[in-house]
Amino acid sequence: GENVEQHPSTLSVQEGDSAVIKCTYSDSASNYFPWYKQELGKRPQLIIDIRSNVGEKKDQRIAVTLNKTAKHFSLHITETQPEDSAVYFCAASIRSGGYQKVTFGTGTKLQVIP
């Protein structure tokens, strides 16, 4: 089955600096790569996603890149703010018709220091 590795497990940055979280996946059939943010005590919520036919996607301060050949994808947060502090999960998903299986990474706890 799919295996998703995520690094680092914890990350501390100064407010205003950039943060990068990296993930690798094993199954070349994976075709959808979402990123979820989980604030303390809350449910995970989608913040950005990318499909296998796209190399990069950006949404304001957040960007995701995908390298299908190397089977890795990364989340980039620029100009970090204290409210970015949370646990971030990457995931790799195989979708075929109505069938969707999602495998998550182990999470990165991001702390933004004011």
Place this chain on the structure above:
Amino acid sequence: DVKVTQSSRYLVKRTGEKVFLECVQDMDHENMFWYRQDPGLGLRLIYFSYDVKMKEKGDIPEGYSVSREKKERFSLILESASTNQTSMYLCASSSPALTDTQYFGPGTRLTVL
């Protein structure tokens, strides 16, 4: 606005008890999922369902079963709870026909004594 609800936020059970965790979504989503979340291990898929009465094993199905009799409801069953099943359980739903986004419930923190 998608709403995914879970029957309990906190649950305490004894070893050997049969435990039911229920999840309900109101957006007519075809897919529903059960995960457990443990520190350092991320979200691990227990079971998922892509249609009524259909179920697929995830990565850690041992000790669990599921039921999906109606489209909006997906139940996770611990036939005989054990202490190593103490965890946070998260339900999610999605509709691949529309979007691959998973919408999560608030979670149930289960403690097995």
